Amino acid sequence: MSDLSLHETVSETPVEAQLGDYFALLKPRVMTLVVFTALVGMIVAPGSVHPFIGFVAILCIAVGGGASGALNMWWDADIDARMRRTAKRPIPGGRVEAGEALALGLALSGFSVVLLGLATNFLAAGLLAFTIFFYVVIYSIWLKRATPQNIVIGGAAGAFPPMIGWAVATGGISVESVLMFLLVFMWTPPHFWALALFVKSDYGDAGVPMLTETHGRRATRNHVLAYCLPLVVVALGLGVTPIGGWIYLATAVVMNIWFLKGCYEIWRRTEAQAEADNYKVEIRTFKISLYYLFAHFGALWIEAALRWGGL
Structure with a gap:
């Protein structure tokens, strides 16, 4: 072509x-x-x-x-x-x-x-x-x-x-590197679909079969929670590997409770409820997702710095 x-x-x-x-x-x-x-x-x-x-x-x-x-x-x-x-x-x-x-x-x-x-x-x-x-x-x-x-x-x-x-x-390649891969991989769908729920897209007009266009917004809400649950497991699992530690685990617990709560709220809402408050929950959850990866990888960096310092 x-x-x-x-x-x-x-x-x-x-x-x-x-x-x-x-x-x-x-x-x-x-x-x-x-x-x-x-x-x-x-x-x-x-x-x-x-x-x-x-x-x-x-x-x-x-x-x-x-x-x-x-x-x-x-x-x-x-x-x-x-x-x-x-x-x-x-x-x-x-x-x-x-x-x-x-x-x-x-x-x-x-x-x-x-x-x-x-x-x-x-x-x-x-x-x-x-x-x-x-x-x-x-x-x-x-x-x-x-x-x-x-x-x-x-x-x-x-x-x-x-x-x-x-x-x-x-x-x-090691268990640690595979888990870091999975952390980003499992984070991407709830991050993107939270955005898709409150941003009017024209993917349908362009012929791109995004989930919101092909299966509807209810199915998209289900998928947000479905991908968030294994994401929590991966994030916490990374904390018990040699590159984890108490700073990473504390960060992961806080961030995953925060993000999971947002994804759960997205899942339980109807579209009418979301429209009534201008998608505040979806917008807030998407913003949490922006901090999510940087917090996890930043905590891993801090753990490495502490190991270098012998702490």
């Missing part, structure tokens, strides 16, 4: 691209979470990483995450142009050509994977390559437009960075 046919809805008005437009292709807000969880995964792992090697590794992971974003925007330019939330992105806004985004994404993908392999080890590079492949091919191209569980599948790509960070430091 040619770029022209794929993106025929993109603006035809030529606009000169700025450096910021190319940076926007990399989805910098998403990259922030990628970098943070990868950095914590590397820091809490046993052993040590030379600061310069660590910097290069995090740079490669950030660039790889950005490459995924550029390739995702290239493929999704047609639906981005039909949704209010994304219509002003660089490609549908007519500031960047679809082919430019594709070339940038491919170049950055190759650069990040090869450099990470040379600087650290090939397991870390392989995980980064698989993450990019998973997000672009498995999620964006294959399943995003095919199943209402798309956000669950897409969440797996966002969950790999702490495993990559761990592999950078250890050259391997």
